[in-house]
Amino acid sequence: MSEAKGVQKHFEVLKTHNNARRGRLQTAHGVIQTPVFMAVGTKATVKAMTPEELVECGTQVVLGNTYHLHLRPGEKLIKKMGGLHQFMNWNKPILTDSGGFQVFSLSGLRTLTEEGVEFRSHLDGAKYFISPEKSMEIQMDLGSDIIMAFDECLQYPATDEQIQKSMDLTYRWLLRSKAAMTRKESLLFGIVQGGLDLKHRMKSLEQVTSVELPGYALGGFSVGEPIHLMHELLPHVAPLMPADKPRYLMGVGTPTDLLIAINSGVDMFDCVMPTRVARNGTLYTWQGKVSIKRNEYKEDPSPLDPECDCYTCRNYSRAYLRHLFLSGEILGSRLNSIHNIYFYMKLMERSRAAIENGTWDEFFLSCIQKFSKKD
Amino acid sequence: MSEAKGVQKHFEVLKTHNNARRGRLQTAHGVIQTPVFMAVGTKATVKAMTPEELVECGTQVVLGNTYHLHLRPGEKLIKKMGGLHQFMNWNKPILTDSGGFQVFSLSGLRTLTEEGVEFRSHLDGAKYFISPEKSMEIQMDLGSDIIMAFDECLQYPATDEQIQKSMDLTYRWLLRSKAAMTRKESLLFGIVQGGLDLKHRMKSLEQVTSVELPGYALGGFSVGEPIHLMHELLPHVAPLMPADKPRYLMGVGTPTDLLIAINSGVDMFDCVMPTRVARNGTLYTWQGKVSIKRNEYKEDPSPLDPECDCYTCRNYSRAYLRHLFLSGEILGSRLNSIHNIYFYMKLMERSRAAIENGTWDEFFLSCIQKFSKKD
Numbered sequence: 001m002s003e004a005k006g007v008q009k010h011f012e013v014l015k016t017h018n019n020a021r022r023g024r025l026q027t028a029h030g031v032i033q034t035p036v037f038m039a040v041g042t043k044a045t046v047k048a049m050t051p052e053e054l055v056e057c058g059t060q061v062v063l064g065n066t067y068h069l070h071l072r073p074g075e076k077l078i079k080k081m082g083g084l085h086q087f088m089n090w091n092k093p094i095l096t097d098s099g100g101f102q103v104f105s106l107s108g109l110r111t112l113t114e115e116g117v118e119f120r121s122h123l124d125g126a127k128y129f130i131s132p133e134k135s136m137e138i139q140m141d142l143g144s145d146i147i148m149a150f151d152e153c154l155q156y157p158a159t160d161e162q163i164q165k166s167m168d169l170t171y172r173w174l175l176r177s178k179a180a181m182t183r184k185e186s187l188l189f190g191i192v193q194g195g196l197d198l199k200h201r202m203k204s205l206e207q208v209t210s211v212e213l214p215g216y217a218l219g220g221f222s223v224g225e226p227i228h229l230m231h232e233l234l235p236h237v238a239p240l241m242p243a244d245k246p247r248y249l250m251g252v253g254t255p256t257d258l259l260i261a262i263n264s265g266v267d268m269f270d271c272v273m274p275t276r277v278a279r280n281g282t283l284y285t286w287q288g289k290v291s292i293k294r295n296e297y298k299e300d301p302s303p304l305d306p307e308c309d310c311y312t313c314r315n316y317s318r319a320y321l322r323h324l325f326l327s328g329e330i331l332g333s334r335l336n337s338i339h340n341i342y343f344y345m346k347l348m349e350r351s352r353a354a355i356e357n358g359t360w361d362e363f364f365l366s367c368i369q370k371f372s373k374k375d
Numbered sequence: 376m377s378e379a380k381g382v383q384k385h386f387e388v389l390k391t392h393n394n395a396r397r398g399r400l401q402t403a404h405g406v407i408q409t410p411v412f413m414a415v416g417t418k419a420t421v422k423a424m425t426p427e428e429l430v431e432c433g434t435q436v437v438l439g440n441t442y443h444l445h446l447r448p449g450e451k452l453i454k455k456m457g458g459l460h461q462f463m464n465w466n467k468p469i470l471t472d473s474g475g476f477q478v479f480s481l482s483g484l485r486t487l488t489e490e491g492v493e494f495r496s497h498l499d500g501a502k503y504f505i506s507p508e509k510s511m512e513i514q515m516d517l518g519s520d521i522i523m524a525f526d527e528c529l530q531y532p533a534t535d536e537q538i539q540k541s542m543d544l545t546y547r548w549l550l551r552s553k554a555a556m557t558r559k560e561s562l563l564f565g566i567v568q569g570g571l572d573l574k575h576r577m578k579s580l581e582q583v584t585s586v587e588l589p590g591y592a593l594g595g596f597s598v599g600e601p602i603h604l605m606h607e608l609l610p611h612v613a614p615l616m617p618a619d620k621p622r623y624l625m626g627v628g629t630p631t632d633l634l635i636a637i638n639s640g641v642d643m644f645d646c647v648m649p650t651r652v653a654r655n656g657t658l659y660t661w662q663g664k665v666s667i668k669r670n671e672y673k674e675d676p677s678p679l680d681p682e683c684d685c686y687t688c689r690n691y692s693r694a695y696l697r698h699l700f701l702s703g704e705i706l707g708s709r710l711n712s713i714h715n716i717y718f719y720m721k722l723m724e725r726s727r728a729a730i731e732n733g734t735w736d737e738f739f740l741s742c743i744q745k746f747s748k749k750d
Contacts, residue, residue: 044698048705073673073698081676081694089690298448301456315464319456323419323448330423330705 010187010214011246017360019239019265022352025215025246027061027093027145028185029085034246034267035351037258037344038063038095040275043072044088047275048330048337051090057310057338058345061093061145063270066138067102070128071121075141083143095146095270096139098177098191099130101219101251104153112152114169132176140183148217149177151191156225163195164203171207178211189215189248192241196229201237209242216241217248218266227257234264241265255284255347256371262351263364274344278336281325284343288373292336297322310342311335385562385589386621390731394614394640395739397730400590400621402436402468402520403560404460409621409642410726412633412719413438413470415650418447419463422650423705423712426465432685432713433720436468436520438645441513442477445503446496450516458518470521470645471514473552473566474505476594476626479528487527489544507551515558523592524552526566531600538570539578546582553586564590564623567616571604576612584617591616592623593641602632609639616640630659630722631746637726638739649719653711656700659718663748667711672697685717686710 015022023034039046039054042065046054054062064084069075081087084094103110103117110119116131135150151170154162170193181188190208194200209216218237221230230252238261241247248268249261258269274284281292285305292304300318312321312335324332347367354363390397398409414421414429417440421429429437439459444450456462459469478485478492485494491506510525526545529537549565556563565583569575584591593612596605605627613636616622623643624636633644649659658665660680667679675693687696687710699707729738
């Protein structure tokens with residue numbers, strides 16, 4: 001695979017079904033089959049799971065959070081330990097975010113300038129400063145396979161003026177991010193902002209994609225907006241993103257959100273949702289969501305999801321999962337996390353198969369209908 | 376294997392080294408090699424671990440707590456789910472305690488009569504009543520392989536009069552426990568009480584062993600006494616227990632405690648210590664105890680214990696374990712629990728080997744010396 005100018009071509013679309021795409025992305029730690037859901041490993045661990053369990057669930061790539069890892073244990077320490085892959089014992093691809101999202105959610109604790117962002121740690125109040133150059137340096141020290149450009153992520157709602165100003169800053173920071181990226185093994189992705197308004201999104205898309213990069217992301221979703229606004233915008237925005245590059249929708253979302261985004265042409269996802277709600281006893285099944293603490297499962301000897309063959313469903317009953325949850329046992333968090341991650345990975349696997357074999361429309365609609373009852 | 380009167384013989388001493396014994400105990404769910412450490416699975420789960428991980432660590436038998444399981448989810452529910460083995464997905468032997476220890480630690484919440492004990496649940500204050508007959512019924516419903524007689528467990532210190540009265544009650548309750556035991560697949564063990572005084576212990580031992588049973592336990596340790604009192608008493612008491620029956624020291628203890636007890640002739644142990652301290656960041660190694668949060672491990676790329684080949688030591692650095700602990704990550708509790716359980720199981724395995732091949736004295740002394748530095 002090579003492009004006209006001799007630049008390595010990392011992404012290939014293998015098949016399309018209307019807007020939906022089936023592709024493969026080459027990284028320094030192996031190939032990622034898309035559409036793909038990336039498990040979130042904020043603090044160098046996907047909560048409650050081992051790397052082996054992630055692989056058994058079909059996880060192809062893990063996301064690390066630059067903000068959290070910078071604060072603790074620090075990227076220099078991780079670099080000394082051989083990089084994030086070795087530190088956390090994960091030999092497959094790693095994507096790191098830029099720190100932008102976390103920093104900008106620290107409202108009141110941060111000061112934004114053209115140069116970058118000064119903020120106080122949520123751990124101990126210590127002062128930190130992250131610029132595009134610093135974000136690149138951290139992510140390169142971590143040894144990420146996919147590095148995200150440093151962007152400003154606005155909360156919802158924002159005024160037209162705020163959005164315009166933020167987009168322009170994000171563009172200038174993207175240029176600085178690219179200039180600061182010197183690690184050849186890593187792929188830099190740019191982030192499209194622009195809020196929930198199509199004209200702003202198109203303007204940001206134009207700015208960001210004017211910079212030649214191995215991938216592009218949609219940022220600024222899951223920031224408090226009514227979810228139907230994202231559902232309505234995605235079919236208009238995603239198909240306009242470069243067709244020959246991976247498209248990554250950041251921080252999204254429910255199974256329904258993922259399906260709607262795939263149907264719009266998105267290739268990559270990450271979200272804390274499957275592991276976070278698992279720890280709170282909410283489980284995704286092919287029949288819709290299940291709250292495991294409900295009394296109806298008290299003496300239910302059947303597996304959580306009869307359609308599922310994950311470790312949890314193969315070995316434990318709903319009655320046992322309910323007991324572990326009500327008892328606050330760590331094994332409950334583990335078994336629930338394994339199930340939800342497996343479900344998400346299987347949803348992606350089935351989506352890939354459906355796009356490949358031309359059954360995407362039926363698969364998409366039947367899932368949306370089943371999930372919409374409770375999802 | 377059969378005894379003179381045609382009674383099934385469950386236990387066999389294969390080798391002795393002075394008082395130390397190497398044996399095997401046959402149960403309905405398989406053979407237990409002794410000396411053995413039983414992992415504590417209070418609420419139908421050994422905290423933070425799966426059954427497969429327990430097996431990988433060398434765990435032969437798990438202990439369930441009658442008091443906790445009676446309160447939640449209830450033995451009738453577990454019986455409906457196929458028994459405790461099936462409920463928690465553990466196919467090897469299970470021992471259950473009688474509920475006595477937990478009930479008696481509920482001081483102020485309980486009323487003791489000849490008939491049994493009335494107490495209030497620590498969960499919701501509801502009233503419960505456990506008698507010897509009830510304890511047997513619960514344990515039989517759970518489907519335990521080894522069932523403990525219902526006893527009174529005194530706190531330390533106690534007066535001579537209290538101890539005598541309690542021992543006599545324990546004896547009468549043992550007779551009722553045996554009479555109530557109707558499950559042929561289960562082995563009933565009697566519990567010797569008598570505090571920290573040799574004459575009381577010998578009296579209780581005489582009472583309890585006058586009842587023919589497949590095993591006997593030493594209860595009433597780990598109840599607040601200075602540990603040297605137990606260390607001094609064990610060599611006098613354990614060898615007096617029936618030589619052809621397994622001897623179980625309940626609720627004990629540190630690696631040093633276990634070695635001293637094995638040296639005195641004890642065969643079986645259980646304790647929450649390895650998993651509890653693991654969650655608090657204290658790890659047992661062949662060089663002594665390690666507190667993983669210490670600053671000296673911050674950038675330490677070496678495994679926790681270079682002598683250990685558990686999953687944790689094979690795959691993770693001290694720096695990573697420290698990071699997980701300081702970050703409060705569930706994976707930290709998991710990896711630490713795996714290591715400590717593995718260490719305890721390996722300590723038992725090496726003890727068995729040392730007794731077998733005549734190197735017990737050297738093994739015993741070298742361990743005591745190494746562990747005493749920090750243990």
